[in-house]
Amino acid sequence: MFGAALALSALVSCTNNPYPETDDGRRVLYTSFSEAPKSLDPAVAYDTAAHEITGQVHDTLLEYHYLQRPYSLIPGLATRVPKGEAQTDGSVLYSFELRAGALFQDDPCFELGGAGRRTREVSAEDVAFELMRIADPVVNSPVIDPFSNLSGFAEFSARLSQLMKRDPGFKRLPARERYRRALPLPGVRVVDATHLELSLKSPYPQILYWFAMPFTTPVPWEAVEFYNGQNGHPHLADHPVASGPFLLSQYDKQSRMVLDRNPNWYGAKHPEWRAPGATYPSEGEPKDVADGRLAAAGKALPLLDRVDFRREKEAIPAFTKFLEGYYDTSGIIRESFDKMVKDERLSPEMQALGMRLDKSVIAAIYYIGFNMDDAVVGSKAGERSKKLRQAMSLAVDVREYTRLFMNRRGVPAESVLPPGIFGYEAEYENPYRHVDLGRAKALLTEAGLDNGIDPKTNKPLHLTFDTPDTSPDGRLRYQFFVNAWRQLGIDVEIAATNYNKFQEKVHDGAYQIFLWGWVADYPDAENFLFLLTSDMARTKNNGPNTANFSDPEFDRLFLAMKARENDPERLEIIRKMRSIIEDQCPWIELYHPEDYALLHSWVHNVKSAGLSVPTLKYQDLDPTVRREKRAEWNKPVVWPAYALGVLLALVIVPGVMTFFRERQ
Amino acid sequence: MLAYIVRRTAYGVLVVLGVLFFLFALFFLVTKPDDIARKAIGDKAMPAVIAQWKKNHGYDRPLWPGPGHVQDNMLVEHYRRMLTFDFGRSDADDTIILDRIKKGAGPSISLTLPEFAFGVLLGIGFSLFVAFFRETYIDRSTVVLSVLGMSVSALLYIIGGQYLIGKLLRWFPISGFDPSWAVRARFLALPIVVGVAASLGSSVRFYRTVFIEEIYKDYVRTARAKGAGEVRIMTRHVLQNAMIPILTSIVTEIPFLLMGSLLLEASFGIPGLGSLTVDAITGNDFATLRTMVYIGSLFFVVGQILTDISYTIADPRIRLD
Numbered sequence: 001m002f003g004a005a006l007a008l009s010a011l012v013s014c015t016n017n018p019y020p021e022t023d024d025g026r027r028v029l030y031t032s033f034s035e036a037p038k039s040l041d042p043a044v045a046y047d048t049a050a051h052e053i054t055g056q057v058h059d060t061l062l063e064y065h066y067l068q069r070p071y072s073l074i075p076g077l078a079t080r081v082p083k084g085e086a087q088t089d090g091s092v093l094y095s096f097e098l099r100a101g102a103l104f105q106d107d108p109c110f111e112l113g114g115a116g117r118r119t120r121e122v123s124a125e126d127v128a129f130e131l132m133r134i135a136d137p138v139v140n141s142p143v144i145d146p147f148s149n150l151s152g153f154a155e156f157s158a159r160l161s162q163l164m165k166r167d168p169g170f171k172r173l174p175a176r177e178r179y180r181r182a183l184p185l186p187g188v189r190v191v192d193a194t195h196l197e198l199s200l201k202s203p204y205p206q207i208l209y210w211f212a213m214p215f216t217t218p219v220p221w222e223a224v225e226f227y228n229g230q231n232g233h234p235h236l237a238d239h240p241v242a243s244g245p246f247l248l249s250q251y252d253k254q255s256r257m258v259l260d261r262n263p264n265w266y267g268a269k270h271p272e273w274r275a276p277g278a279t280y281p282s283e284g285e286p287k288d289v290a291d292g293r294l295a296a297a298g299k300a301l302p303l304l305d306r307v308d309f310r311r312e313k314e315a316i317p318a319f320t321k322f323l324e325g326y327y328d329t330s331g332i333i334r335e336s337f338d339k340m341v342k343d344e345r346l347s348p349e350m351q352a353l354g355m356r357l358d359k360s361v362i363a364a365i366y367y368i369g370f371n372m373d374d375a376v377v378g379s380k381a382g383e384r385s386k387k388l389r390q391a392m393s394l395a396v397d398v399r400e401y402t403r404l405f406m407n408r409r410g411v412p413a414e415s416v417l418p419p420g421i422f423g424y425e426a427e428y429e430n431p432y433r434h435v436d437l438g439r440a441k442a443l444l445t446e447a448g449l450d451n452g453i454d455p456k457t458n459k460p461l462h463l464t465f466d467t468p469d470t471s472p473d474g475r476l477r478y479q480f481f482v483n484a485w486r487q488l489g490i491d492v493e494i495a496a497t498n499y500n501k502f503q504e505k506v507h508d509g510a511y512q513i514f515l516w517g518w519v520a521d522y523p524d525a526e527n528f529l530f531l532l533t534s535d536m537a538r539t540k541n542n543g544p545n546t547a548n549f550s551d552p553e554f555d556r557l558f559l560a561m562k563a564r565e566n567d568p569e570r571l572e573i574i575r576k577m578r579s580i581i582e583d584q585c586p587w588i589e590l591y592h593p594e595d596y597a598l599l600h601s602w603v604h605n606v607k608s609a610g611l612s613v614p615t616l617k618y619q620d621l622d623p624t625v626r627r628e629k630r631a632e633w634n635k636p637v638v639w640p641a642y643a644l645g646v647l648l649a650l651v652i653v654p655g656v657m658t659f660f661r662e663r664q
Numbered sequence: 665m666l667a668y669i670v671r672r673t674a675y676g677v678l679v680v681l682g683v684l685f686f687l688f689a690l691f692f693l694v695t696k697p698d699d700i701a702r703k704a705i706g707d708k709a710m711p712a713v714i715a716q717w718k719k720n721h722g723y724d725r726p727l728w729p730g731p732g733h734v735q736d737n738m739l740v741e742h743y744r745r746m747l748t749f750d751f752g753r754s755d756a757d758d759t760i761i762l763d764r765i766k767k768g769a770g771p772s773i774s775l776t777l778p779e780f781a782f783g784v785l786l787g788i789g790f791s792l793f794v795a796f797f798r799e800t801y802i803d804r805s806t807v808v809l810s811v812l813g814m815s816v817s818a819l820l821y822i823i824g825g826q827y828l829i830g831k832l833l834r835w836f837p838i839s840g841f842d843p844s845w846a847v848r849a850r851f852l853a854l855p856i857v858v859g860v861a862a863s864l865g866s867s868v869r870f871y872r873t874v875f876i877e878e879i880y881k882d883y884v885r886t887a888r889a890k891g892a893g894e895v896r897i898m899t900r901h902v903l904q905n906a907m908i909p910i911l912t913s914i915v916t917e918i919p920f921l922l923m924g925s926l927l928l929e930a931s932f933g934i935p936g937l938g939s940l941t942v943d944a945i946t947g948n949d950f951a952t953l954r955t956m957v958y959i960g961s962l963f964f965v966v967g968q969i970l971t972d973i974s975y976t977i978a979d980p981r982i983r984l985d
Contacts, residue, residue, distance in 0.1 A: 016830065018837040018849055038757045046706050140716045144707045237758055254768065254935025255841045284946055310840055310932055316807060317839035499699060542711045636834045655802040
């Protein structure tokens with residue numbers, strides 16, 4: 001075995017460098033991915049893995065400011081962030097002005113518009129076309145709901161369905177032709193090549209956030225027609241044609257994805273525009289100055305030449321390569337957490353290697369929910385169940401939970417809203433989210449459940465904790481909560497089933513307690529608080545309000561909050577909604593997860609977003625320092641090969657000699 | 665022989681049909697079309713989107729034939745697609761499965777072929793060597809080491825190899841793949857070494873037994889009495905006569921070389937067909953999984969027939985009737 005290893009080692013010049021040496025001097029950021037994107041079609045791609053690519057290659061009309069928090073929108077492909085204009089009929093108009101002269105990346109698909117054409121200008125028609133694709137049942141976009149507020153959007157989608165049903169050949173027509181036949185779509189009006197007007201039936205200021213996501217990026221009709229999976233052409237889901245700062249130059253889902261600078265990007269073609277989305281920001285949080293993130297202020301973007309994503313299915317090899325310097329950034333694997341982090345700071349050992357630790361709170365919440373339709377824990381039991389829920393909340397020590405199961409990578413949640421979202425108040429303390437067993441027991445007594453004993457049965461109150469997680473690790477996690485409630489005398493049984501069975505239980509309303517999480521689509525309180533509105537109730541309306549919480553006052557406040565921009569009045573409404581949730585306790589808010597990223601000394605300008613937003617165009621690295629560190633850290637150790645060879649000879653030679661001597 | 669091949673092929677067809685049935689039944693015993701849809705488009709997808717996805721992918725039909733849907737059901741469609749080699753698109757990401765198989769075959773072969781060749785050559789070489797030195801401490805210690813080697817899980821070889829050769833000695837990259845041949849060799853070296861090491865124990869033990877059994881046969885004694893040298897006896901006589909059991913174990917494996925190695929590819933990040941199969945299992949990608957299982961069962965049948973034919977080549981006395 002070692003002989004073969006030695007021979008092979010000599011053959012391939014014995015190095016653990018996984019990259020061609022020609023890339024050593026270039027600004028190539030090496031990073032890894034474990035799950036390949038399911039689809040790169042911007043109307044469909046909804047997972048983080050896909051957004052890692054679509055976010056970099058597709059330019060959006062609006063973007064998030066890279067450094068400022070709370071998150072704020074800046075112009076991207078649009079020249080400004082539009083304001084909603086209220087109309088007399090109650091509708092709201094948004095006018096987008098696109099940058100004139102922005103081009104798509106070069107691609108053969110543009111020959112459909114004329115022989116020899118390799119690109120063309122981005123037009124408002126391309127944004128309208130993409131919005132129509134979202135409505136298209138054939139595309140099956142998962143974000144059709146948020147756009148239903150566009151005037152005529154649902155009707156346009158229904159007409160497409162009807163036309164398809166009426167004529168089987170309709171589906172085979174080019175998308176542009178199908179959409180032309182299904183018009184009108186009064187909510188989307190192309191004024192001219194650079195002006196697009198959107199009309200919403202009712203106020204929905206959050207619509208702007210959807211224009212900072214790849215769903216609404218301009219998509220050329222040529223790409224949809226050309227990349228149809230026929231005549232040897234790939235599917236659009238595997239071949240994005242876009243206008244962003246990078247283009248996807250290599251795409252092998254199984255092993256590698258490569259992003260190269262897009263020479264046609266408006267930032268590259270027109271650096272003189274100093275467009276906000278094409279220039280490194282000069283303002284940020286105070287922490288950004290201290291961390292050196294403003295050193296690149298004013299530089300033209302992107303700063304990297306290339307981003308090379310290598311597939312790593314297993315976490316340990318990927319992390320090892322990071323420690324060898326072959327990946328520039330990394331998360332922290334559980335097995336090495338204690339070595340990397342001491343007292344929530346980077347360990348001295350890693351600091352000595354020049355590494356940095358970047359922490360960010362993800363715009364998400366994990367919570368335990370009560371099914372409010374349930375006869376025991378739900379609202380039907382009135383004050384009794386409310387006090388039961390409050391008592392159960394007071395028994396859950398989330399700090400201990402994050403310590404035991406998450407290496408403390410979670411901020412204990414006091415309310416539904418995570419840090420960085422308008423409405424989050426760091427000083428707010430939820431009176432039911434601190435461990436107080438005495439008060440919890442008193443509440444149980446008030447609820448007629450003295451020491452957790454159900455007077456009907458004279459036994460401890462029996463509840464079920466329904467979960468779709470049947471793993472041993474999941475069992476331990478759920479047992480933590482069960483143990484907490486046992487301190488109150490309540491007997492909670494874990495009912496672990498597979499995901500499908502769990503969904504059936506949820507659909508039928510046959511569940512009591514569950515653990516769930518929500519990751520924000522965009523940084524607005526509406527994207528969290530809607531999870532508790534009556535319209536979104538899971539059992540009645542198949543919505544994401546799995547707690548089936550329903551409170552008319554909460555619903556009324558939600559509608560008022562949803563229609564407002566971020567202002568003091570909105571904050572006041574959010575506070576009122578928070579106090580309703582605090583009192584009714586449909587959720588036990590657990591934590592907002594934290595992302596810990598490790599960065600090598602040669603990587604610059606990294607700031608975790610906490611949201612799935614593109615950041616690679618802002619990042620930079622120093623290839624010279626990287627080359628030196630890699631060489632220093634990766635000298636092969638060859639003496640064991642020689643030692644092994646000698647050892648083998650010492651063992652075998654005497655045996656062979658003895659054998660032949662005896663035979664003779 | 666032709667009649668024999670036809671008969672074995674007919675048995676093989678039955679085996680393949682049975683495999684397809686059990687795959688379908690077992691898969692849908694534990695997985696529902698909703699699970700496949702959710703894996704493909706995400707948990708956040710609304711029920712209407714899931715329903716549309718199922719319709720687009722043909723998972724909205726009944727699973728089994730029944731009144732009113734004797735033809736239009738998932739089982740019949742499953743057989744129709746497989747038997748016409750119309751593999752379709754992946755459930756996970758809508759890519760054309762045949763394209764992915766074509767793309768994955770290269771990396772798989774570049775791993776399995778050298779691993780297989782090195783494994784066979786080293787296995788036979790070592791076995792001849794220890795059989796030559798039979799009943800010496802070289803033989804006995806090799807047997808002990810072989811049994812130890814057989815007893816260790818393949819996963820331990822992988823982790824140990826990555827830790828020792830990749831991390832501590834830094835001879836090769838710990839995992840990964842590159843299509844360019846210059847860099848590809850670097851990536852393949854470690855999984856080949858690990859794969860060969862993991863298989864060496866059992867193959868050396870098996871081949872050694874075969875060789876030693878041959879060594880004590882009369883024709884060897886006759887050859888020795890006629891003055892043939894030990895090396896000539898081992899390489900010319902013993903090796904040739906021991907080929908039937910060796911061929912049995914080798915030829916069956918050859919068709920599977922194309923299928924890749926599930927464990928090695930998944931652990932070393934090699935984008936071959938083994939990796940594709942693991943992805944299909946973890947991703948509830950029924951369309952890809954059934955294709956890989958179908959191809960695997962076809963290869964199994966072909967492997968069995970090839971093994972039988974190879975007997976007649978290795979030993980002209982054998983006739984297939």
